[in-house]
Amino acid sequence: MENxxxxxxxxxxxFTKEITCTDFVATGHxxxxxxxxxxxxLFTNPRPDANHIGPYYQSDRYISHAGDKKGFSFIYRIYDVVRNYSIKQKIKHIKTYHDGGKFMDLGCGLGYFLDGVVKDGAFDAIGVDISEDAVNYVKKTFGYNVKLESELDSMQPKSFDVITQWHVLEHVHLINERMQQLKLLLKNTGTLFIAVPNSESWDAKFYGPFWDGYDVPRHLYHFNQASFALLMQKHGFKIVETRSMPFDAPYISMRSEVHKKNNFVFIRGAISGLISTIKAKKAMNHSSLLYVVKHAD
Ligand SMILES: [Zn+2]
Known part of the structure; x- marks a missing residue:
């Protein structure tokens, strides 16, 4: 453990200890x-260090092979449709900032988003992931250019127009070092798109220790808008736009219902997701937030 x-x-x-959460997906710790x-x-402390976090990712939710699970399940089909729609919306939004250029999806996982970007055709895109399994999976499945995170340091400085991190930054042990890498790799006119759970959301408060957005110990950080802005500022970045991730509220709520061992998780989760979205409006305290970030100077 790292303290x-x-x-x-x-x-x-x-610091002040605020809440104790359980690892619901891998170990029960x-x-x-x-x-x-x-x-x-807000951060997980103590936390498993980078060399000991592996076993906490040994669950269906994180293992690359989870992507092979096609089946005919109705839920999987809905999930597929929502995912594809959401990928298209993300790309559409990114294109309001850049109509082309070099693109990196950092933490590309199984490559679904990367696949969407490549097929869209506007960008010259690569994927990067920490997991060798994931990198091999994307290479084998899509034949795309994917690299390991360890290769970030040898990439050409100031070469990327767009870098996306979808629910990735909250997993990174050396977060300041990661921000410095992004600072170095992003062109002066480039843009970061960073999505993270929002621990000030209505669903975070409603579910408390059962909130799926805490996802300990894999989520090392539990940002709110203030702490995220501070981190960006510290590394010479500024937030130019903050947006909701519309499908995250119901998804996170349904998973939180599962952690609570409730019945009717889909209906309950959908209702909580809706309430969270309505409550979020004024202060932008959505379940997850997408921050659009640029160099401050
Ligand atoms: Zn502090």
């Missing part, structure tokens, strides 16, 4: 979340 002795965002050394007394950053 953080200072806040990774602001460097402050005083409990983990505490601490909040920085200075900047309100």
């Amino acid at each position: 953080l002795n200072k806040c990774l965002v602001c460097g402050h050394t005083n 409990n983990f505490d979340l601490c909040r920085c007394d200075n900047c309100s950053f």
